[in-house]
Amino acid sequence: xxxxxxxxxxxxxxxxxxxxxxxxxxxxxxxxxxxxxxxxxxxxxxxxxxxxxxxxxxxxxxxxxxxxxxxxxxxxxxxxxxxxxxxxxxxxxxxxxxxxxxxxxxxxxxxxx
Amino acid sequence: xxxxxxxxxxxxxxxxxxxxxxxxxxxxxxxxxxxxxxxxxxxxxxxxxxxxxxxxxxxxxxxxxxxxxxxxxxxxxxxxxxxxxxxxxxxxxxxxxxxxxxxxxxxxxxxxxx
Numbered sequence: 699x700x701x702x703x704x705x706x707x708x709x710x711x712x713x714x715x716x717x718x719x720x721x722x723x724x725x726x727x728x729x730x731x732x733x734x735x736x737x738x739x740x741x742x743x744x745x746x747x748x749x750x751x752x753x754x755x756x757x758x759x760x761x762x763x764x765x766x767x768x769x770x771x772x773x774x775x776x777x778x779x780x781x782x783x784x785x786x787x788x789x790x791x792x793x794x795x796x797x798x799x800x801x802x803x804x805x806x807x808x809x810x811x
Numbered sequence: 812x813x814x815x816x817x818x819x820x821x822x823x824x825x826x827x828x829x830x831x832x833x834x835x836x837x838x839x840x841x842x843x844x845x846x847x848x849x850x851x852x853x854x855x856x857x858x859x860x861x862x863x864x865x866x867x868x869x870x871x872x873x874x875x876x877x878x879x880x881x882x883x884x885x886x887x888x889x890x891x892x893x894x895x896x897x898x899x900x901x902x903x904x905x906x907x908x909x910x911x912x913x914x915x916x917x918x919x920x921x922x923x924x925x
Contacts, residue, residue: 730911741901741916742854749911786854788914797842797861797905798869799914803853 699724702789704802713811717774721787721802724768729792731763731770736784736804745785746772777809814838817902817917824892825925832887832920834902843885844914845869845877846901854901860885892924 703722711717719733730749734742748754748761748770760773770789774781784804790797815836824830834843845858846869856869860879874896875889885904889896899921903914 732913739850741919744913744915747911747913797912798844798856798859801854 700802701725701800702787702802704785704787704805706803707806708808709805710808710810711777713777713779713809715777717777717781717807717809719772719774719785719787719805719807721770721772721789722768723770723787723789723800725789725791726765726768727792728765728768728789730790731761732788732790732799733759733761733770733772734786734788734801736786738784742786774807779809779811782807782809815902815904815915815917817900817920819920820918821921821923823923823925826891826893828892830889830892830922832900832902832922834885834887834917835883836885836904836917837883838904838906838915839882840904840915841882841907842905842912842914843879844903844905845875845885845887846903847871847873848899848901848919850899858887892922894924897922897924 733746736742746761748763754761758775762771784806786804787802788799818833846854855871857873858877860866901919902917905912905914
């Protein structure tokens with residue numbers, strides 16, 4: 699079992715709809731969770747970070763964390779064609795001196811005009 | 812806004828050459844990382860550093876080496892490039908403080924070994 703799992707997609711969503719991206723992780727001591735967006739041929743760009751159970755909203759983006767279920771998701775409201783990209787889930791374990799992130803393989807999202 | 816710079820952006824070079832990929836950040840970040848990513852594939856951590864004179868190998872074995880003599884500079888070196896080293900190399904950094912600091916990425920170096 700991979701430490702961080704994402705559905706590779708592709709996930710196709712009509713423009714204006716809500717895109718829902720999911721991520722599960724295996725290590726219960728994980729403490730910090732990040733969503734990155736990566737356009738083809740570009741480097742990852744941080745979109746959201748979340749550390750506590752519940753929802754965190756930033757503009758059209760909402761991150762949701764459920765530590766009991768070891769599940770983190772990203773919702774994109776009013777999806778735009780510019781949201782078409784690969785979305786990477788990254789997880790950091792709790793532990794002094796451990797600052798490494800474990801990345802999922804990414805979900806490729808396509809917004810259909 | 813993260814200020815992390817990688818040079819060169821693209822490099823095409825012959826087998827056997829020594830290569831150094833540069834990475835610098837101007838944010839005073841103590842932690843820096845090198846990742847390798849093939850097109851359409853996942854990120855693999857190959858090296859990281861938590862401060863000056865501190866370097867560690869990452870999760871993916873790599874023939875490259877790194878150094879951290881200055882806080883802002885984290886170069887990656889391949890002593891003798893081979894076609895198997897063809898990939899995109901991404902440098903990242905994160906701020907002091909434990910726990911919740913995200914990593915910020917440079918634009919990457921796309922390396923092709925002929």
